[in-house]
């Protein structure tokens with residue numbers, strides 16, 4: 267048995283705790299905001315109406331690790347109406363909307379452990395609190411966004427097999443916090459996560475970075491349970507990632523800095539779904555947009571949309587505002603930062619906080635930090651020039667604003683709910699699945715009514731000509747939107 271002295275920063279689990287939020291008195295404000303979003307989330311409301319009576323999730327425990335916003339509160343209430351027993355933690359230390367967390371806690375639709383401004387130790391405490399039920403059991407299903415909950419379980423199982431992987435870890439602060447928790451867990455019960463993993467029917471993963479992690483696990487034959495890649499549903503990634511960021515990026519930058527975008531040079535790193543939305547947004551505000559890319563196809567797309575495609579080395583001296591949207595690592599380095607204009611604004615909208623080399627600033631005795639306001643820091647460099655960093659390099663739309671609007675999240679979360687129902691009903695093999703095309707089209711149909719859309723119907727003659735069923739699906743799987 268591993269004898270474990272607890273790190274001083276370790277926070278004991280308290281499984282009797284019904285919830286932990288910033289202020290429970292914010293619940294009424296949360297309920298009102300949730301009520302306002304009902305009309306803007308037609309997909310979720312339709313799914314509640316269709317599946318509510320059947321209660322397909324009855325008797326199943328669901329753990330969620332996904333930004334605790336008003337929109338997520340609506341997802342939680344939907345899963346609750348479908349019969350689930352739910353525990354929830356947020357997906358980022360800055361992304362919780364405290365009135366949303368309070369509303370869910372007060373209503374009791376989930377045991378929620380989340381507040382805006384968590385430390386990293388508290389973030390991983392919340393994740394472990396949400397993963398373990400008061401009787402010591404774990405979830406049947408996981409809703410994950412970025413893979414932190416999936417990672418906790420997988421690393422726990424690995425550590426119980428070989429506790430030495432927890433020794434002398436020199437990783438990121440995130441990794442160190444997770445390892446500190448697992449050291450205590452393995453010492454207390456060297457079978458906890460092995461037993462929990464055996465009972466998990468599957469995970470539905472929300473975002474690109476989390477999906478990459480799932481395929482990496484699958485390729486190494488280390489995946490412990492079935493996984494559904496929600497991100498690659500067309501009505502998720504071609505909507506949330508693209509149109510959601512097209513609205514929420516500017517919201518984050520403006521709430522943080524009130525900066526005028528018109529006429530400024532905005533550098534967008536990455537021209538995938540998120541980068542496309544970011545570039546379009548900045549262009550719409552009248553900014554000059556430079557794009558950086560590694561992928562020739564995405565680079566060609568950017569060029570043919572009229573954006574100048576350059577390297578970050580060139581963009582560093584030209585940009586006024588920098589946005590990373592790559593899901594990659596150290597895309598903006600300390601070297602780039604040293605070359606930037608005075609008071610350049612730097613932010614990230616990718617899932618994790620390592621797209622900007624924050625350690626260059628945080629571990630640099632010659633870089634002086636001034637907190638302008640929460641999630642807005644001015645770093646003054648040895649050169650005398652400063653940069654304004656938003657949300658400490660974490661996703662700016664959720665750290666400095668409230669994330670995507672409800673309507674686009676209704677698409678994403680309709681897919682999440684359909685994925686959870688699929689995991690509940692079907693005994694799947696342990697591999698990564700995507701949702702069938704029919705469900706993608708069903709999600710799209712549920713949202714047309716809110717917009718002034720009149721869909722054209724195929725005539726039988728046309729259906730015969732195309733070799734398609736009159737009622738669809740109209741695009742074969744291999745079509746890309």
Ligand code: NAD
Nearest residue numbers: 473474475536538539540558559560561592593594616617
């Ligand atoms: P994507 O894979 O479609 O696009 C990422 C792009 O970045 C790719 O085209 C890739 O070629 C490019 N890239 C990678 N490394 C690069 C580098 N060093 N320089 C320039 N370009 C580089 O992914 P996506 O769906 O656009 O998501 C991007 C990130 O945003 C992911 O981490 C995802 O999880 C996250 N995301 C955040 C939100 C949000 O609300 N904040 C919403 C959706 C997705």
Ligand code: 3DD
Nearest residue numbers: 333335337338472473506668669670
């Ligand atoms: N994400 C953006 N806005 C969100 C909101 N209002 N609530 C919950 C999550 C929200 C992040 C999602 O886009 C997630 O799907 C992702 O990161 O891909």
